[in-house]
Amino acid sequence: MSLPKRRRCVATFGAMLPVDELVRIATDLIAVRGDGQAHSVATVVQAADETVATGLDLFHFTGGPCAELTALANLASLTSSPARLIVAVGDHGCGVLAPCGRCRQVLLDAQPEVHVIREMGGDPLPIAECLPFSYRWNDHK
Numbered sequence: 001m002s003l004p005k006r007r008r009c010v011a012t013f014g015a016m017l018p019v020d021e022l023v024r025i026a027t028d029l030i031a032v033r034g035d036g037q038a039h040s041v042a043t044v045v046q047a048a049d050e051t052v053a054t055g056l057d058l059f060h061f062t063g064g065p066c067a068e069l070t071a072l073a074n075l076a077s078l079t080s081s082p083a084r085l086i087v088a089v090g091d092h093g094c095g096v097l098a099p100c101g102r103c104r105q106v107l108l109d110a111q112p113e114v115h116v117i118r119e120m121g122g123d124p125l126p127i128a129e130c131l132p133f134s135y136r137w138n139d140h141k
């Protein structure tokens, strides 16, 4: 099992990574850092400038953030370049997970150009197609 070279939450690989590589990084991350309780999902997101960030969910009964949201926050700490591709992987062999409704809305509002890997082997979908007939928060600010 191998994580990005520096085993940090972020890295720049110098190129846009293929879908399979993003899935592998998320799979390896949840295998190493998942604990089956507070952290059961890992997300990898890559920006247009090739910056890569990861995130874990943080379960809490008050409503902790999903891994997609922590990955977006980590990406924002590194670059203002827009997110281009995101994937979440669950622990215990769950594989690729589609984002929940809250994350779909956040992705649509915060990163409207991002594409979502929502199943193994499937083509990434534009976030707008993952949330049809959506409320557009940016239209009402």
Ligand SMILES: [Zn+2]
Pocket: 066, 067, 068, 099, 100, 101, 102, 103, 104
């Ligand atoms: Zn979510």
